[in-house]
Amino acid sequence: MRILVTGTEGQVDTSLKALGERMGIEVIRIGLPDIDLSKPKTLAEPVRAAKPDVIISSAAYTAVDKAESETALAQAINGDGPGALAKLAAELNVPILHLSTDYVFAGDKDGIYDESDVPAPVSVYGATKLSGETQIAAATDNHVILRTAWVYSPYGNNFVKTMLRLGETRDELNVVADQHGCPTYAPEIARALIAVAQRVVADPDPTLRGVFHLTGQGETTWAGFAEGIFAGSAARGGKAVKVNPIPTEAYPTPAKRPANSRLSGEKLNQSYGLRLDPWETSLDECLTALTGTVAKEG
Numbered sequence: 001m002r003i004l005v006t007g008t009e010g011q012v013d014t015s016l017k018a019l020g021e022r023m024g025i026e027v028i029r030i031g032l033p034d035i036d037l038s039k040p041k042t043l044a045e046p047v048r049a050a051k052p053d054v055i056i057s058s059a060a061y062t063a064v065d066k067a068e069s070e071t072a073l074a075q076a077i078n079g080d081g082p083g084a085l086a087k088l089a090a091e092l093n094v095p096i097l098h099l100s101t102d103y104v105f106a107g108d109k110d111g112i113y114d115e116s117d118v119p120a121p122v123s124v125y126g127a128t129k130l131s132g133e134t135q136i137a138a139a140t141d142n143h144v145i146l147r148t149a150w151v152y153s154p155y156g157n158n159f160v161k162t163m164l165r166l167g168e169t170r171d172e173l174n175v176v177a178d179q180h181g182c183p184t185y186a187p188e189i190a191r192a193l194i195a196v197a198q199r200v201v202a203d204p205d206p207t208l209r210g211v212f213h214l215t216g217q218g219e220t221t222w223a224g225f226a227e228g229i230f231a232g233s234a235a236r237g238g239k240a241v242k243v244n245p246i247p248t249e250a251y252p253t254p255a256k257r258p259a260n261s262r263l264s265g266e267k268l269n270q271s272y273g274l275r276l277d278p279w280e281t282s283l284d285e286c287l288t289a290l291t292g293t294v295a296k297e298g
């Protein structure tokens with residue numbers, strides 16, 4: 001199987017490449033400057049030349065706060081670019097897997113979001129990602145949209161690396177404790193993407209198509225996540241950093257974030273028999289990879 005993925009230095013595309021190498025699956029990454037999602041005309045030639053069995057749409061404009069002031073660029077990269085990519089997938093008659101986000105939801109639901117809940121984004125990033133979902137679904141029925149959340153890994157930029165970097169120069173950090181979600185490890189996303197790709201390439205079953213939620217098991221808050229990060233770091237001989245839980249209003253940002261963006265993985269489990277590891281297990285793996293040290297017992 002030959003997988004074509006957009007993005008070359010991102011968390012998910014890098015994880016996919018690494019896992020593909022271990023599994024003997026060809027993963028071709030395409031990204032800037034060869035293709036530019038904000039210029040859809042750049043996509044056709046490299047995508048056709050790659051002759052993929054499946055396309056994974058991972059690249060995105062992920063700077064949530066900056067998107068509030070770069071709306072047109074975020075819309076082009078997260079909305080129109082994936083739409084154009086899905087048209088190419090339809091032309092080549094191959095499935096397209098597309099990564100979307102928990103930030104498509106408003107965050108005012110009491111319970112966990114499932115795929116039947118109606119998105120209502122509260123940020124430009126969330127709105128542009130929802131536009132990507134809509135444009136992909138309009139271009140081809142042969143799509144799987146996977147909404148993930150709070151992605152971290154040893155690669156690229158993410159909350160785990162930000163916390164560890166800030167912790168180097170501070171003894172205490174203030175972190176919001178009233179936004180609830182599911183941290184998700186990019187290598188776990190890669191494992192699921194390959195399993196989903198293998199299934200959809202072989203099986204035209206329409207119930208395997210559509211929208212699915214894909215997050216690490218369990219839930220926490222950003223403050224709870226930060227506490228887990230510093231506990232894991234300290235267990236590896238790193239500095240102890242105190243996390244002060246604060247309300248959202250005490251950490252003003254240009255973009256609004258959902259207060260609750262917990263996603264249920266039940267549909268993915270029922271359709272594909274897939275469950276990601278609990279976020280605590282994956283965080284431990286990530287810290288081992290980042291520090292080159294395993295946690296001490298106790």
Ligand SMILES: NC(=O)C1=CN([C@@H]2O[C@H](COP(=O)(O)OP(=O)(O)OC[C@H]3O[C@@H](n4cnc5c(N)ncnc54)[C@H](OP(=O)(O)O)[C@@H]3O)[C@@H](O)[C@H]2O)C=CC1
Pocket residue numbers: 006007008009010011012013031032035036037038057058059060061062077099100101102129147148149150151152156157
């Ligand atoms: N990160 C997160 O917490 C979450 C991410 N997601 C979604 O998961 C997917 C993967 O995320 P993640 O791996 O973390 O993303 P990253 O931000 O780590 O990587 C994004 C990739 O997109 C590429 N890219 C950006 N702009 C363009 C462009 N104009 N044309 C082509 N490529 C471009 C980047 O290239 P370069 O490095 O050269 O700029 C990079 O390779 C995205 O669709 C994202 O929306 C969903 C929920 C949470």
Ligand SMILES: Cc1cn([C@H]2C[C@H](O)[C@@H](COP(=O)(O)OP(=O)(O)O[C@H]3O[C@@H](C)C(=O)[C@@H](O)[C@H]3O)O2)c(=O)[nH]c1=O
Pocket residue numbers: 062063064065101102103148149150151158159162166173174175176179222251253257
């Ligand atoms: C750095 C920092 C952040 N925060 C807060 C701000 C925010 O509410 C929360 C997370 O901050 P970040 O800006 O790192 O994360 P953010 O960019 O909001 O992360 C999002 O990225 C996009 C791409 C997604 O799709 C989402 O699922 C989600 O992962 O933590 C603190 O409270 N204290 C801090 O020191």
